[in-house]
Amino acid sequence: MPAATPAAPSILIVDDEAGLRTQIKWALAPWPTLMAEDRLSALDLFERERPPIVILDLGLPPDRGDAGEGLATLRQILARQPLTRVIIASGNQDRANARRAIGLGACDYCSKPVDADTLRVIVERAWNVYRLEAELNAAGPEPEAPDGLVAAAPAMRRAVDLARRVAPAPVSVLLTGESGTGKDVLAKAIHRWSPRAAGPFVAINCAAIPETLLESELFGHEKGAFTGASGRQIGKVEQADGGTLFLDEIGDMPAPLQAKLLRFLQERQIERIGGRRPVAVDVRVIAATNRDLATLMGEGGFRQDLFYRLSEIEIALPPLRDRPEDIPALALHLLRKHRAIAAGAPRAFAETALARMQAYPWPGNVRELENRVRRGLTMGRGAIGPADLGLAPAEEEEGDRPAEVATVDGAPAEPLPTLRAAQEKVERELISRTLALTGGNIQQAARRLGISRPTLYAKMRALGIPRDEQATAGSPAPSEKEEQA
Numbered sequence: 001m002p003a004a005t006p007a008a009p010s011i012l013i014v015d016d017e018a019g020l021r022t023q024i025k026w027a028l029a030p031w032p033t034l035m036a037e038d039r040l041s042a043l044d045l046f047e048r049e050r051p052p053i054v055i056l057d058l059g060l061p062p063d064r065g066d067a068g069e070g071l072a073t074l075r076q077i078l079a080r081q082p083l084t085r086v087i088i089a090s091g092n093q094d095r096a097n098a099r100r101a102i103g104l105g106a107c108d109y110c111s112k113p114v115d116a117d118t119l120r121v122i123v124e125r126a127w128n129v130y131r132l133e134a135e136l137n138a139a140g141p142e143p144e145a146p147d148g149l150v151a152a153a154p155a156m157r158r159a160v161d162l163a164r165r166v167a168p169a170p171v172s173v174l175l176t177g178e179s180g181t182g183k184d185v186l187a188k189a190i191h192r193w194s195p196r197a198a199g200p201f202v203a204i205n206c207a208a209i210p211e212t213l214l215e216s217e218l219f220g221h222e223k224g225a226f227t228g229a230s231g232r233q234i235g236k237v238e239q240a241d242g243g244t245l246f247l248d249e250i251g252d253m254p255a256p257l258q259a260k261l262l263r264f265l266q267e268r269q270i271e272r273i274g275g276r277r278p279v280a281v282d283v284r285v286i287a288a289t290n291r292d293l294a295t296l297m298g299e300g301g302f303r304q305d306l307f308y309r310l311s312e313i314e315i316a317l318p319p320l321r322d323r324p325e326d327i328p329a330l331a332l333h334l335l336r337k338h339r340a341i342a343a344g345a346p347r348a349f350a351e352t353a354l355a356r357m358q359a360y361p362w363p364g365n366v367r368e369l370e371n372r373v374r375r376g377l378t379m380g381r382g383a384i385g386p387a388d389l390g391l392a393p394a395e396e397e398e399g400d401r402p403a404e405v406a407t408v409d410g411a412p413a414e415p416l417p418t419l420r421a422a423q424e425k426v427e428r429e430l431i432s433r434t435l436a437l438t439g440g441n442i443q444q445a446a447r448r449l450g451i452s453r454p455t456l457y458a459k460m461r462a463l464g465i466p467r468d469e470q471a472t473a474g475s476p477a478p479s480e481k482e483e484q485a
């Protein structure tokens with residue numbers, strides 16, 4: 001046990017029996033201690049002193065035989081400061097409640113009467129883990145770049161610098177990179193950094209809209225232009241007038257529309273379907289793709305002249321696995337972004353979780369990281385552990401808590417996953433297996449799954465499933481029947 005120094009943390013002892021409080025205080029000497037006898041005085045002291053370690057008896061008044069008051073104290077302390085290491089001190093007969101407390105985020109357990117040596121070891125370990133986690137969560141690379149765009153890794157910084165430099169110029173930009181690498185966020189940032197920032201930013205995902213609807217979505221139509229055109233519709237290109245048009249998944253644009261888009265880029269005017277006169281439109285175009293356009297052009301799937309029009313400047317976003325320096329910074333940024341997801345959601349990562357995130361290959365890139373952080377916020381109690389992120393090895397998954405936390409009798413605490421987390425897991429597995437079966441063919445996979453192609457795309461994006469290289473972009477649009485499925 002280190003000698004107490006001015007930096008030594010206070011330890012809050014919450015027990016309604018004065019004798020036991022004193023016993024613990026002497027066991028921990030010379031560390032400074034604070035004493036509370038019930039929930040309210042404990043929370044009051046916690047608020048004022050913010051002790052990093054709390055030793056908590058679960059049987060607090062008014063009903064000492066019931067753990068309700070102790071568990072409520074635990075919850076309220078962790079809601080105020082999730083990094084707090086709460087050690088449960090409880091009678092032998094109360095193991096079940098101690099287990100519940102661990103499930104709620106307590107870090108350890110010691111039985112009463114307290115053995116001084118054991119308690120000192122537990123407290124020392126709690127203090128070490130606390131310091132490590134506090135350091136990891138407070139320091140590190142500047143977690144949030146201005147504009148909500150994290151770029152700590154050199155490769156990512158280069159991409160963002162280039163984007164900043166080209167933003168003011170009236171040139172078209174092509175953003176390339178795997179699905180979920182941040183093309184969409186970067187496109188928005190370029191718009192904000194450009195002289196068009198006060199104008200609209202209008203995005204259209206060329207892969208998510210059935211081919212039959214894409215033309216009118218892009219260029220609009222006049223009333224009566226085709227069956228069902230009950231009124232005039234202004235297309236995305238026109239909506240972006242004075243601002244930026246973001247053409248996402250441009251590699252999936254069908255050939256006839258590629259020709260029409262090229263014409264627009266040359267003439268800077270469009271014609272609505274069924275329209276009689278051209279309309280001049282002033283937009284800056286940013287396009288993005290996760291497909292290899294060079295290969296596509298070689299196969300005749302993408303027009304070379306259009307490619308040159310769209311890619312006056314090309315910015316390649318590296319996959320997350322190639323920029324490990326971004327992982328902790330992004331994880332913290334995303335934690336802050338989604339913290340409101342659940343009341344009392346964790347506000348920090350366990351050290352083991354950060355290590356596991358660094359080692360994981362991130363096939364779904366930042367989108368997958370974001371989904372996992374959201375899952376961690378829903379599942380986690382106290383600091384988010386690897387299992388909360390779905391990144392624990394199979395044998396640890398069961399416990400659903402970081403190893404250093406689930407320690408009661410060696411028995412894992414098992415908070416159940418939320419229904420949504422369970423659904424997402426099943427959907428992710430099923431979609432991945434179906435895509436593997438169909439060799440990445442989106443249309444076939446959608447048919448097998450009984451959903452439309454756009455729905456499948458939307459689900460893949462939401463679940464962070466990367467789009468397989470072999471996916472057939474030129475696959476014909478789904479029939480109306482499929483769309484309704």
Ligand SMILES: Nc1ncnc2c1ncn2[C@@H]1O[C@H](COP(=O)(O)OP(=O)(O)OP(=O)(O)O)[C@@H](O)[C@H]1O
Pocket residue numbers: 148149150151177178179180181182183184185186248288289290330333366367370461
């Ligand atoms: N550098 C970053 N900083 C902060 N958030 C990021 C960053 N990169 C990605 N994200 C977040 O990750 C998610 C996925 O990013 P985004 O939609 O931009 O990826 P994408 O490359 O456009 O994907 P797709 O090719 O599937 O359209 C978004 O919620 C985005 O806010």
